[in-house]
Amino acid sequence: MFDITIITQYYPLFLKGLLNTVLICAAGLALGMAWGLALYSIGNSRLAIPRALYRGYVNLFRGTPLLVQLFLLFYGGPYFGLNLSAIATGILGLTLYGAAYFAEIYRAGFQNIPAGQIEAAQDLGMSPLQTMLHVQIPQMLTLIIPSVINQTILIIKESAILSIITVPEVTTAAVKISTETFSIVEPYVVLAGAYWLIVTAVSRGGQLWERRQMRYISR
Amino acid sequence: MFDFGVILAQYPQLLKGAWQTLSLSLISILIGFVFGHLLCFGKMSERPLLRRTCALYISFFRGTPLLVQLSIIFYFLPLADINIPSVLAAVLCLSMNTAAFQAEILRGGFQALPGGQVEAARDLGFTPLQIRLHIQVPQVFRATLPALLNETIDILKNSALISTIAVTDLMRMSQTIASSTYRPVESFAVAGAIYFIMTYAIGKFGLYLERRLRIS
Numbered sequence: 001m002f003d004i005t006i007i008t009q010y011y012p013l014f015l016k017g018l019l020n021t022v023l024i025c026a027a028g029l030a031l032g033m034a035w036g037l038a039l040y041s042i043g044n045s046r047l048a049i050p051r052a053l054y055r056g057y058v059n060l061f062r063g064t065p066l067l068v069q070l071f072l073l074f075y076g077g078p079y080f081g082l083n084l085s086a087i088a089t090g091i092l093g094l095t096l097y098g099a100a101y102f103a104e105i106y107r108a109g110f111q112n113i114p115a116g117q118i119e120a121a122q123d124l125g126m127s128p129l130q131t132m133l134h135v136q137i138p139q140m141l142t143l144i145i146p147s148v149i150n151q152t153i154l155i156i157k158e159s160a161i162l163s164i165i166t167v168p169e170v171t172t173a174a175v176k177i178s179t180e181t182f183s184i185v186e187p188y189v190v191l192a193g194a195y196w197l198i199v200t201a202v203s204r205g206g207q208l209w210e211r212r213q214m215r216y217i218s219r
Numbered sequence: 220m221f222d223f224g225v226i227l228a229q230y231p232q233l234l235k236g237a238w239q240t241l242s243l244s245l246i247s248i249l250i251g252f253v254f255g256h257l258l259c260f261g262k263m264s265e266r267p268l269l270r271r272t273c274a275l276y277i278s279f280f281r282g283t284p285l286l287v288q289l290s291i292i293f294y295f296l297p298l299a300d301i302n303i304p305s306v307l308a309a310v311l312c313l314s315m316n317t318a319a320f321q322a323e324i325l326r327g328g329f330q331a332l333p334g335g336q337v338e339a340a341r342d343l344g345f346t347p348l349q350i351r352l353h354i355q356v357p358q359v360f361r362a363t364l365p366a367l368l369n370e371t372i373d374i375l376k377n378s379a380l381i382s383t384i385a386v387t388d389l390m391r392m393s394q395t396i397a398s399s400t401y402r403p404v405e406s407f408a409v410a411g412a413i414y415f416i417m418t419y420a421i422g423k424f425g426l427y428l429e430r431r432l433r434i435s
Contacts, residue, residue, distance in 0.1 A: 063372075063418040064411040065379035067390060072411065075403035160284035164383065171287065184294045192283045192291065199282040 006186045010177045014187075017173025018194060024087060024169060025156050028094025032155070033148075035095055036102025043103060054103070061100035066158050069093055074165045090159070090167040098155050105147045109140035142213045149206030153199050160195070170194060226405045229396050236392030237413050243306070243388065244375040247313035251374075252367075254314060255321030256356075262326060273322070280319030285377050288312055293384045309381035317374050324366045328359035361432050368425035372418045379414070389413060 007014075043054030061069065070093045077084055084092065113136055121131040163171035174191040178184055226233075261273035280288065292312045296303060303311075332355060340350045360367075382391035393410035397403040 059419070060415065063376075063415040063422075065376040065390070065414055067379040067382075068393075068407055068411045068414060071394075071407045072404065075397070076407065079404050157282075157284040160286040161380065163286070171284070175290075184298065188287065188291050188294070192279070192287050195284055195287060196279060196282040200278070 002189070003183060003186055006177065006181050006183055007190060010181070010187075013177060014170065014173050014190065014194075017168060017170035020087070020167075021156075021159055021169040021171075022198075024090050024094070024162065024167065025159050027091045028098060028159070029152055029155055031091065031095040032098030033102050035099035037106060039099055039103040040106040043107065058100045058104060061097055062104075066093070066097050067161055067164065069097055070161065070165050086162075086165055086167045089165060090162040090169070093162070094155055094159060097158075098151065101151050101154075102148070105144050105151060106140070108147070109144035110136060112143050113139050139217060142217055145206065145210045145213060149202065149210070152206075153202055156198060156202065157195065221405055222402060223405050223409065225400050225402055226396060226409045229400075232392050232396065233389070233409065233413065236387060236389035236410075237417070239387055240375065240378055240389040240414075241417060243310055243313065243381070243386070244371070244378045247310050247317055247378075248371050248374055250310070250314040251317030251321050254318035255325055258318055258322035259325040259329065262322065263329065277319045277322055280316050281323070285312075285316055286380050286383065288316055289380055289384055305381075305384045305386050309378075309384060309386045313374055313378060313381070316377075317370060320370050320373075321367065324363050324370065325359060327366075328363040329355060331362060332358060364429055364432065365425065368421065368428075371425075372421055375418055375421065376414065 039054060039057060042050045043058075045051055045054075070089070073082075073084075073093050073096075074086070074089050077089065117135055117139075118131055121135045122128075126134065159169065160171040162169055163175060166172065171191060174187040178187040181187075258273050258277060261269050262277065264270050264273075289309070289312050292315075293305065293308050296308060336354055337350055340354050345353070378388060379390040382388055382394065385391070389410055393406045397406040400406065
């Protein structure tokens with residue numbers, strides 16, 4: 001019933017797709033975290049207009065399906081002179097989408113630092129920049145670990161949607177193997193297994209990292 | 220340059236798609252809520268076999284992409300000689316997926332309840348089922364409401380994927396309109412706007428519900 005020869009025959013195609021998934025996710029996540037930080041700085045402004053722009057961006061990207069965003073980028077991009085390859089569209093899509101979530105994660109992280117610590121730092125003569133660098137940011141980075149890991153897992157799973165806009169990642173590879181061999185069970189079982197392994201590994205790694213970092217925070 | 224009139228002229232199709240998206244998502248959320256409860260009790264059970272089965276189920280559905288789950292259910296069912304319409308396959312898959320997520324949300328809620336309440340209820344002569352229904356579930360529902368509403372919004376958004384198995388939801392309708400009018404930008408922008416209105420409304424309704432439940 002489970003034909004192992006399909007796997008032994010097609011594993012290079014599958015592994016190439018898997019590598020692409022990992023690379024695209026890594027790029028999308030790194031860029032998304034950076035763009036999210038820029039967004040957070042805009043949203044943290046004292047002025048009303050940047051704050052409204054921030055809220056608009058976050059609401060828009062969190063309130064619509066990733067599939068719709070990807071279709072708009074992929075089919076709409078050329079209308080705006082944006083001719084990107086499928087892979088570039090995929091990375092850009094994950095970046096714009098993930099940033100909305102990461103910006104909100106940073107915001108929650110900063111909010112969870114007790115106000116008394118900032119006052120204490122100021123009373124000790126630290127400048128606002130020093131307070132930020134030595135008191136707020138290190139703690140914020142530790143506090144947001146669980147949310148960042150969660151979001152990373154979500155993005156890895158959602159990257160399967162990129163197969164719909166023909167990005168050559170692992171789901172696309174599985175679909176291709178399935179159509180070439182006329183078999184359904186093997187490619188999809190291996191595909192699900194691969195995602196499950198990646199997600200479990202990221203989750204376990206995140207827990208270890210969290211435990212290591214939490215030693216420095218007393219609550 | 221842009222012509223939204225052509226897209227909006229197709230409003231009966233868009234509304235039909237939006238209704239399909241909304242109704243299928245909400246049905247799946249409700250089924251997932253009931254099934255999620257059972258899974259949650261299963262994972263907290265003292266029987267190792269039941270506990271491990273539920274943990275494995277939850278781990279699988281939380282650890283693999285919804286798109287892969289949809290393909291598996293859609294293509295595997297005919298292999299087992301089960302032929303159901305794609306709408307049914309979509310609801311089945313969305314429910315099975317959200318049940319895993321809701322089970323974990325609910326487990327967090329149950330574990331946060333003070334243990335003394337259960338002991339007190341037992342001393343007052345409540346049966347285990349009565350304790351669950353009258354003491355734990357109402358409190359857990361209230362405590363986990365924000366997370367459950369988030370999950371509802373997630374499922375509504377993720378339901379766009381059921382368009383890939385030929386369910387005529389909002390996404391599918393906008394794809395049809397895009398290819399018949401040759402205006403992909405406008406039709407996907409309109410679809411995005413409709414999704415946004417739906418998720419925004421659920422979010423607002425959730426805030427209202429939270430505020431009401433907090434007062435009473």
